[in-house]
Each structure stands twice: as C-alpha cells, then as structure tokens.
Amino acid sequence: MNTKTSEALFARANAVIPGGVNSPVRACSSVGAPPVFITHGDGCNIYSADGDRYIDLIGSWGPLVLGHAHKDVLDAIKETLNQGTSFGAPTSVEVEFAEVLCEALPSVEKVRAVNSGTEATMTAVRLARGFTGRNKLIKIDGGYHGHADFLLVAAGSGAATLGIPGSAGVSEGAAQDTVLVPYNDLPALERVFEEIGDQVAAIIIEPVAGNMGVVPPQDGYLQGIRELTTKHGALFIMDEVMTSFRVAYGCAQGLYDVKPDLTCLGKIVGGGLPLAAFGGRADIMDTLAPVGPVYQAGTLSGNPLAVTAGLKTLDLLRRPQTYERLEELGARLEAGLLAAAASAGIPACINRVGSMQTLFFQDGPVRNYDDAKKSDTERFAKYFRAMRERGIFLPPSQFEAMFLSLAHGDEEVDEIIAAAQESMASL
Ligand code: KE4
Numbered sequence: 299m300n301t302k303t304s305e306a307l308f309a310r311a312n313a314v315i316p317g318g319v320n321s322p323v324r325a326c327s328s329v330g331a332p333p334v335f336i337t338h339g340d341g342c343n344i345y346s347a348d349g350d351r352y353i354d355l356i357g358s359w360g361p362l363v364l365g366h367a368h369k370d371v372l373d374a375i376k377e378t379l380n381q382g383t384s385f386g387a388p389t390s391v392e393v394e395f396a397e398v399l400c401e402a403l404p405s406v407e408k409v410r411a412v413n414s415g416t417e418a419t420m421t422a423v424r425l426a427r428g429f430t431g432r433n434k435l436i437k438i439d440g441g442y443h444g445h446a447d448f449l450l451v452a453a454g455s456g457a458a459t460l461g462i463p464g465s466a467g468v469s470e471g472a473a474q475d476t477v478l479v480p481y482n483d484l485p486a487l488e489r490v491f492e493e494i495g496d497q498v499a500a501i502i503i504e505p506v507a508g509n510m511g512v513v514p515p516q517d518g519y520l521q522g523i524r525e526l527t528t529k530h531g532a533l534f535i536m537d538e539v540m541t542s543f544r545v546a547y548g549c550a551q552g553l554y555d556v557k558p559d560l561t562c563l564g565k566i567v568g569g570g571l572p573l574a575a576f577g578g579r580a581d582i583m584d585t586l587a588p589v590g591p592v593y594q595a596g597t598l599s600g601n602p603l604a605v606t607a608g609l610k611t612l613d614l615l616r617r618p619q620t621y622e623r624l625e626e627l628g629a630r631l632e633a634g635l636l637a638a639a640a641s642a643g644i645p646a647c648i649n650r651v652g653s654m655q656t657l658f659f660q661d662g663p664v665r666n667y668d669d670a671k672k673s674d675t676e677r678f679a680k681y682f683r684a685m686r687e688r689g690i691f692l693p694p695s696q697f698e699a700m701f702l703s704l705a706h707g708d709e710e711v712d713e714i715i716a717a718a719q720e721s722m723a724s725l
Contacts, residue, residue, distance in 0.1 A: 304334045418562040448475065628650055
C-alpha cells in the first residue's frame, strides 16, 4: 500500500497535535507502522487519503455496528440538522432516547445522556459514592473505563492490589480509593469484600472485557458479583460502553441475565456521534442533580444530532435476525482465522462474543489480563502490518477487539481470512 499522503499528513499533524492524533491508540505506536489517514467510509470499507480501500475491523472502536455512512442514519441526521444543532434546552428526542434505553434494559429505570464513555463511567462512580456514602471502588486489573483519574489506576503489588496511579498526573489521592482484582476471579473479590466490604461504594466491570482483548466472563462470575455486591450493600456498575447493543439488544446484562444497579452505555448508542449515557435504579439516579446532591452536567449532553443518530441506529438494530447475523459473521471469521493460524503452525487462540473478538498470539486460554499479557505482541505487530498491506484494517493493538458490522458480508469475511492465511504464512 502507498502511504505517502498519510505520512505527510502525519508529519503535519505531529506539529500541532500531541502524537499527531486525538486519541493515543490511533497513533499505531505499538505496531511499528504510522497511521493511515482516512477520507471516507462506506459500509464495511474505509478509504485512505492515499486512495486505498480497506475492510474495516475497527468500526470507530465499536459504534459502527451498521457500517459506515448508513443511508438511514445519515438521512435522519440531515433531517435533524435542518432544525439546528444544539439548544441548551430539553428536546423531545432526548426523552425518546431515554425511553428506548429504559425499554431495552429492565435494570435501567432512569438514564442520563452524556458525551463520552469516560463521562458515563466517571459519573456512575461519583453517583455510587454519593448514594452509598462510601468511597472505595473496586475495578478489574486490565479493565478500561475511560480516563477519569480514579479509573486510571494500575495494580500495585500485594494481595489486595491497592491502586497506584496508572498515568502521570494522577495523584496518589485520586488512586488511593481504587482497589484492583483480577478478572474472572471471584475468590479474590470475596477476599476484598471480607476485608473492606462496608467501605465499598461499587465495583465497576466490563461484563465482557474488551480492553485486554476480548475476555468473556466465566460461568457464574457475573452472578457471583451480583450476590457479593447485594450482600455488602455495594453497587454493581456494568460498564457496557463497548458491549451495549453490540452483544445483544439487551446488552451483556441481557445476554448473561444479570441485573446491575448502574449501567454505562456508549459507542453504538451514539451511532457514530459523541453520545453516551448511564442509567439504573430510579432511587439511585434520583440522587443526581437537579433532584439530588450528586452533581453532573454537560453543555452538549443529549445533543439532538447525536441522539438522532443513536435512535436511528437502535431502531435498525431491532430488526429481526440482527444478532443472529452478527453471530454468524463472528463465527465465520473466528473459524477462518484459527484455521489460518493452524495451517501456518502459529500459536493462536480467539476469544469471541458475537461480533467482537480478539485473536491472541498464544496458545491460551486467556481468562484475565495476566493471561492476555503472555501474548506475542511482536508477532501481533508483524501480523498487523502484513494485514494492512493486504487491505485489512485491524485495531492497532493486541489488547483491543475486532468489530464486525451488519455491512460485512460473507465475501468480505472470506477476504479477511484469505489475507490472514497469507499474512500468517509470512510471520
Ligand atoms: P470514551 O471516553 O472513549 O468514549 O469511552 C471510554 C470507554 C469506557 N468504557 C469502555 C469499556 C471502553 O472500551 C471505552 C473506550 N474504548 C476505547 C477502545 N478500547 C476507545 C478507543 C480510544 O481510546 O481511542
């Protein structure tokens, strides 16, 4: 692939944007290749500033489950656009959006729209602390919930894995109330609750981990968390920013039949525009300003354009056979990639839930972050470059999810598999 135009754009970008990108992962720094700049998308394809076509497996990191530039979504946005862009006052589409989310998720009785997943998780934790009057927060080692200080916390040493700042600029104070436990490890969680259960405001978890690569919950894990949080008076926050309307219309909580107290939603709910939300039990949500004492606000929260894109996307996802088709596509890709690795004699395993999956360069199994970190990231980087050379746009990190969309057909999945067969043979 010729990437000259992208390289020139990247040089310009680096002069005025840190790392040349508006979100770090886009810099492709872990895969030894400069980013490709995109001009437009159409269905499952995206097109580079260099004029090349790629089959997209990033899907804007999850939102584009319908594919790029879906006509019905664009038409809905255009129609709303004619009325104006933002009013700083309530609009009827925001009410409809909240009603649709409450209808889709039995655990969500009230919901508030925000502009990003970070805002949703940050506020859900503040709400849990305000509602319970407790300060401690439990999170999963390897879980990512956006960049609020108290969530940018790495696992320290020691059994209780007291949080230590996971980024420069995060103070000890901000990290001190966050405790980390390994994913899929109920005994570790039980120990924390035995020690400090009466201080725990909440646990926040990705019900299907997507930021250590895809790691599904083991049988009984989510139910176990539900029981422990209920027993100790702590809130169960499901961060469904990535899984919402991705793994099922009822989200992961519907798929695994576990009701959290609070849910964070993002990505797909915004249909590709900046929109996220959090919701849950009415008694908890009514602790939020202006009803209750927990403050949260946002100039563009519930922006009519973004809400219109989200509503149209959710409307289209209610069509029959949507998730059956996403499952079919995901299974086809998984089988093909595993066969490609096997024929190349390369150690690989795949974790998949529906249309989100990760191929780990290791024998596996991958059940938590420590397992995921055993992957051969050098080999992943070579694979990434070889696949991009063949017109396949992978997420540029071993620890991210690939996303298929309803715009991918069997043909494109087979093209991806063929590219993987060639790429793996070259590793
Ligand atoms: P945003 O603030 O990026 O909208 O959402 C943060 C977030 C919260 N929770 C989960 C489970 C998430 O996956 C995310 C963001 N996901 C990353 C990709 N793994 C977004 C890509 C990026 O950071 O550029």
